[in-house]
Amino acid sequence: NAGVTQTPKFQVLKTGQSMTLQCAQDMNHEYMSWYRQDPGMGLRLIHYSVGAGITDQGEVPNGYNVSRSTTEDFPLRLLSAAPSQTSVYFCASSYSGEGAYEQYFGPGTRLTVT
């Protein structure tokens, strides 16, 4: 049981380049989400998905795109990287509903945009 996996662990991009951060989970969770973590600001929600084919914007969605074609995968696309997108990105997943459902987090991707 791998939990939530993310690739790559580290990435350096030049301004204007595009890339995709990969996220996968093997727990059959309906809910998946992407956060970014910046110093002193906690984690902020970028995009989330409540099932295959269903995505929505979080608090800071500009400059990012997502899709969810399967339950397991939820990639995050940076369309045209900017230095303001330098951050650590975390993917998370959980069951939905009103039960005692924990969120599980991946190990993160540290992105630097120069």
Added chain:
Amino acid sequence: KQEVTQIPAALSVPEGENLVLNCSFTDSAIYNLQWFRQDPGKGLTSLLLIQSSQREQTSGRLNASLDKSSGRSTLYIAASQPGDSATYLCAVRTDSWGKLQFGAGTQVVVTP
């Protein structure tokens, strides 16, 4: 909009002292509250989850309380050790799907 605050932002204690970490939230309509630990350069490790109907949850040296009406949760770590040095984050689940709103964290240093 739900806002989550953690005070203090940083805390230093000598080994053996009990740690008390605070988390407050502005909207009491939450599904649950989760405490996480984050080591430098690492991901988030879940410590405790408290359902909205619960008052407290315990795991080993860790005890978390929840007072929904006053919008507060407290994480107690008994007999702190240098290995407890980390940043502790609290997050409230704001809808049935799974959305979390995080606090900025409390950075803890336990000195030998």
